[in-house]
Amino acid sequence: MPLTMKKLAEIFTNRETGLTQGHRMCPGCGAPMTVKIVLMVAKALGYEPVIGFATGCMEVSSTIFPYTSWSVPYIHNAFENVAATISGVEIAYRALKKAGKIPSDKKYAFIAFGGDGGTYDIGLQSLSGALERGHKMLYVLYDNEGYMNTGNQRSGSTPPGADTTTAPVGKLLPGKIQLKKNIVEIVAGHENVYAATVTTGEPMDFINKVEKALQFDGPAFIAALSPCVRYWRMDESKSVDITKLAVQTKYWPLYEVERGVYRVTRKPTSFKPIAEFVKAQGRFRLLLQRPDAEQIINELQQYVDRRWERLLALEEATKDKPIR
């Protein structure tokens, strides 16, 4: 029976999720919500989560010595190597189990969390290596589309026109020029992986995908659009709503790729223009004041339209044709 929100609420009324209160994340931040959903699903399914975390906003805010917000085993190693670190933990588990040194009845879930910087950019090699080696792990990307820990710099995930400190909107340049790197396609390009997009605004879809990812026989990857209220410049009460809008505007399509088979998991009957998503956030305010704003937004609209069509076509083309 798939897990439901109600069921999770019941289970965790008197039980810790693994991430306790008292961390120093901003109210409304998408990252701890993302982490909590993943932990709740893992625990509800009877897994013992073991967490690896890449350097980033959430890592520094949740483990300020002598405190820690984690009541599950947690390791932070460095910025670019959470996938390799979790590989090592998972392989140690295999070795110790084989040697009879740990109880065999425990069901572990090895979960790596990384921000977009630690995933799309500096950590890509480590992620790719771990995926290729086929570790039984779940990698969760919390994508706030920039480097927040170091103060709002561009990443390979930053969309065009968003104002960041290393690709600022200026008199000459319109902020970042390039489109977001398509991380899900990169991950899905590895053999025998499960890759999916989620958002906190669509929790049921999120929960189902975590459940699937944990049960997948191989490495799984979940990309969660996780707003940063500071950088996206919006009211902290709006961070879940904005992810809903991201889905409704095709900005963040919800889909999954399982061994090469695409499935679009949310198909809104009508869409909203991408401009609504852009205008709802202060990080595009300077872009909107530029004379070429409309052109940049139009280009983004065309891009998301075409990507959506392509996703539907991939879904059709790959139906019943798993790579393995």
Place this chain on the structure above:
Amino acid sequence: MTGKKILAITGAEAAAYAMKQIEPDVVAAYPITPQTPIVEYFAKYVADGEVRTEMIPVESEHSAMSAVVGAAAAGARAMTATSAQGLALMLEIVYIASSLRLPIVMGVVNRALSAPINIHCDHSDAMMARDSGWIQLFCEDVQEVYDLTILAVRLAEHEDVRLPVMVNQDGFILSHGVEPVEVLPDEVVKKFVGELKPIYPLLDTDHPVTYGPLDLYDYYFEHKRQQIEAMKNAYRVFPLIAEEFYKISGRKYNYVEPYRMEDAEYVMVALGSSNGTIKDVVDELREKGKKVGLLKIWMFRPFPKAEIQRYLTARKAIVVLDRAVSFGAEAPLYEAVKSALYEVAARPLVGSFVYGLGGRDLKPEHVRYAFERAMALDLVADKEEYLGLRE
């Protein structure tokens, strides 16, 4: 010791053979010349089912060290090996491994650092990691590679130490040179290294711990102090383990090895395989009645200052040989030895000779020359000189 087994093997195979007998839970490694044969030998043991080790052939040295950190934190006995650029790539995590107090053992096959690219031996890679908080052992020959790899496991895992250890062997000279090596029976090694007793393993989910938290100005300093103390504990622990190793092998190890030092007035100090060449020259000069000796350094970090002081005080002249430089400062071993001698009552004359960068041979005539300079009391403390360099 009954039934001695002698193998004719290279330093790389000796390291791999020791690893096989240690049978760590996890090995993660990436090939780089001249370390590659270690990974290859070990991969074959795994493929042939001779060890139950889980091996991860990772996609880079950075990930090798990262995975080994993950595995060691999880509670596994974990090992790796590398050289030069590989060590440079992992360096960020090399510091993390020691600061998380993880008892990892790593074979370092010493090789010159780029640029220009060069695959041959010098010690610039080990010296780059000198202050990383790892214990550093150096081997003179293949026998020592085998012995010290085994010994390193106990040292790293000792409850008062809990620090990673690098076992350095000279690239090609040892790693690819075949020598007779007396190996111990598997059971003897197994018993000697025993079982790792993990401290705060991640896999103990009933007692969750947080590794690698954010640690600002209010605690970081104290944690570094603990690390400093752990390093100091290695001084106390190493001889105890060496003594135990002596009992099973008949081979004695210490921080340093004094060679014909009793009445020596002119002493050379060096790391690694060149000690073999120096010993030959010492013998030759002794035959001619010259009072020369050698102080070989087995343990470079922590630096055995007290031993250096004890052995070198009141000698006439000391020559320090370095196979690495420190740009804009003095060569690393020389600097350490000279600094130790500042504190002794009867300070000898000291001289610094750098040799063998990028694999250039150290010839007996070079050693002879350096000794002659010492015997002529022709050494200047503030002058770095070079052996075998075309000027």
